[in-house]
Amino acid sequence: xxxxARLPPGTAGRCILSLQCSTGSRKVIDMTNTSARRRKxxxxxxxxxxxxxxxxxxxLIPAFLDASAPGVLRMSKADRATWHTLNAAWARLxxxxxxxxxxxxxxxxLGHDTVEHLFDLLGSYCPPYADFGSHPGxxxxxxxxxxxxxxxCFDGLRVDDTADVPAGYTGEVLxxxxxxxxxxxxxxxxxxxxxxxxx
Numbered sequence: 001x002x003x004x005a006r007l008p009p010g011t012a013g014r015c016i017l018s019l020q021c022s023t024g025s026r027k028v029i030d031m032t033n034t035s036a037r038r039r040k041x042x043x044x045x046x047x048x049x050x051x052x053x054x055x056x057x058x059x060l061i062p063a064f065l066d067a068s069a070p071g072v073l074r075m076s077k078a079d080r081a082t083w084h085t086l087n088a089a090w091a092r093l094x095x096x097x098x099x100x101x102x103x104x105x106x107x108x109x110l111g112h113d114t115v116e117h118l119f120d121l122l123g124s125y126c127p128p129y130a131d132f133g134s135h136p137g138x139x140x141x142x143x144x145x146x147x148x149x150x151x152x153c154f155d156g157l158r159v160d161d162t163a164d165v166p167a168g169y170t171g172e173v174l175x176x177x178x179x180x181x182x183x184x185x186x187x188x189x190x191x192x193x194x195x196x197x198x199x
Contacts, residue, residue, distance in 0.1 A: 041074040044127045047198060049135070049143040057115050060142065061090050064118035073125055082121060089114055127196045128172075128184060129154060146182070146198060150174075157187070165190060 051063035156172030
């Protein structure tokens with residue numbers, strides 16, 4: 001049974017659990033660091049390359065799995081289950097390849113299907129107005145890129161200076177710097193929170 005422990009000096013604001021052990025002794029656990037690590041796991045992928053200079057499934061699959069691994073990306077329970085299923089499939093493919101299966105058979109049988117599933121998984125965790133796929137200028141560079149139709153799909157407030165955001169405005173704000181670099185904000189009654197920035 002967990003109870004609130006008396007906080008030692010210097011622990012104010014920290015998450016402390018006091019557990020009654022079966023032996024009658026009491027164990028105090030500081031959960032602060034664990035909670036902080038959980039909060040730091042991002043819920044979206046960062047912009048940039050995930051895999052470069054190859055289009056082979058046997059190269060793409062491990063790179064995509066690494067980019068979406070639990071602990072690297074905060075996913076739903078269903079998507080974590082999907083990741084574990086795909087990871088197990090990849091391990092099985094590797095084992096079958098190691099047993100002498102031809103590379104062509106390896107790729108045709110399950111490799112491409114696994115890549116497609118990972119594309120779908122990674123695509124669902126892109127930042128707003130971003131897509132997962134090949135770079136427009138390099139078909140072998142897979143990653144997270146700003147959507148090419150940003151001008152057409154963004155219907156929020158556009159500003160050249162964040163000082164131009166009205167004091168009471170609530171909604172998305174796209175700021176473009178003098179160098180053409182975009183930054184996406186969400187405003188709540190004029191207060192800005194940065195979602196992403198590209199430089």
